[in-house]
Amino acid sequence: MTANGAPLPTSQKGYRLHREEFxxxxxxxxxxxxxxxxxxxxxxxxxxxxxxxxDGTTGLPRVPGHELVGRVIETGSSADRELIGRHVTAYFYLxxxxxxxxxxxxxxxxxxxxxxVGVEIDGGYAQFATLPTRNLVTIPDGIDPxxxxxxxxxxxxxxxxxxTRARVNPFDRVAIIGAxxxxxxxxxxxxxxxxxxxxGLDVSDEKLAAIEEHGAVAVRSxxxxxxxxxxxxxxxPTVVVDFIGTADSFAWALGAVEPGGRVIAMTSFPSVxxxxxxxxLVENELTILGSRYATxxxxxxxxxxxxxxxxxxxxxxxxxxxxxxxxxxxLRSGQVVGRAAxxxx
Ligand SMILES: [Zn+2]
Numbered sequence: 001m002t003a004n005g006a007p008l009p010t011s012q013k014g015y016r017l018h019r020e021e022f023x024x025x026x027x028x029x030x031x032x033x034x035x036x037x038x039x040x041x042x043x044x045x046x047x048x049x050x051x052x053x054x055d056g057t058t059g060l061p062r063v064p065g066h067e068l069v070g071r072v073i074e075t076g077s078s079a080d081r082e083l084i085g086r087h088v089t090a091y092f093y094l095x096x097x098x099x100x101x102x103x104x105x106x107x108x109x110x111x112x113x114x115x116x117v118g119v120e121i122d123g124g125y126a127q128f129a130t131l132p133t134r135n136l137v138t139i140p141d142g143i144d145p146x147x148x149x150x151x152x153x154x155x156x157x158x159x160x161x162x163x164t165r166a167r168v169n170p171f172d173r174v175a176i177i178g179a180x181x182x183x184x185x186x187x188x189x190x191x192x193x194x195x196x197x198x199x200g201l202d203v204s205d206e207k208l209a210a211i212e213e214h215g216a217v218a219v220r221s222x223x224x225x226x227x228x229x230x231x232x233x234x235x236x237p238t239v240v241v242d243f244i245g246t247a248d249s250f251a252w253a254l255g256a257v258e259p260g261g262r263v264i265a266m267t268s269f270p271s272v273x274x275x276x277x278x279x280x281l282v283e284n285e286l287t288i289l290g291s292r293y294a295t296x297x298x299x300x301x302x303x304x305x306x307x308x309x310x311x312x313x314x315x316x317x318x319x320x321x322x323x324x325x326x327x328x329x330x331l332r333s334g335q336v337v338g339r340a341a342x343x344x345x
Contacts, residue, residue: 180207
């Protein structure tokens with residue numbers, strides 16, 4: 001029985017690799033059962049489905065989707081019952097909560113990471129998901145669930161970049177390579193909130209229009225050799241965030257960034273390398289940084305930015321569950337501005 005007396009759901013429809021019916025996993029101690037209202041879809045999901053970050057077939061079949069938003073309908077332990085009825089989203093990493101990094105509030109660096117939501121545990125491409133309560137981040141009632149799907153990754157990741165890694169400030173000029181995508185278009189907004197002037201590089205007219213609409217200089221970047229790094233009258237960027245992560249985009253970032261600047265690498269594809277002349281780093285006092293997801297606190301801060309309207313969710317495509325193949329097709333061909341989302345309810 002759930003808290004309001006309704007019988008516990010025992011079966012559900014959703015996507016694992018195709019749509020099918022499969023059992024609901026009842027919550028164990030320390031877990032909660034969530035009725036999914038919406039789930040964001042971005043290139044991370046496609047990469048994970050393609051096998052990036054997946055060690056073969058362990059645990060398959062698996063329900064993908066980490067950008068889930070829903071309502072807690074049951075908990076495994078009575079100690080967690082205050083969560084029932086709350087709207088939640090999920091912290092992406094299955095962090096341990098006890099290691100040195102977690103104790104310091106750096107859950108993104110957890111030393112005993114048990115995996116990712118939607119990879120090592122079923123995610124939001126289904127009507128229900130069973131997740132550790134420690135992963136749940138509550139969101140205020142009244143936020144549209146589809147809008148809230150940007151919180152746990154598309155907004156939280158930019159908060160981590162600006163707040164913790166690049167330490168963006170009002171004297172910065174931030175250039176974002178791949179600024180029209182799901183994380184990029186929200187980084188445009190978050191970097192502006194941190195006070196920076198922002199430029200967004202991308203390739204399609206639609207994405208360049210969205211970049212401009214959110215207050216950044218739009219720069220067409222189909223061929224990096226033709227992109228002038230001096231984007232502003234004052235000069236080039238002091239921070240470059242590279243979501244594309246090709247040898248060309250990385251070389252452009254290192255060449256365009258001003259002396260003393262920071263280049264933030266964001267690709268999670270294996271074996272991607274970039275060529276760096278070490279003397280160029282020395283003579284220009286450049287810093288190359290990696291930025292990995294966000295801390296739990298930063299996901300909470302992302303909730304505040306969206307709930308207060310200071311960050312506007314950019315969701316270029318929303319579909320019912322039957323539209324999942326179409327979402328994947330359009331994401332793969334780069335046709336979606338911002339994030340895509342599945343609406344379950
Ligand atoms: Zn840990």
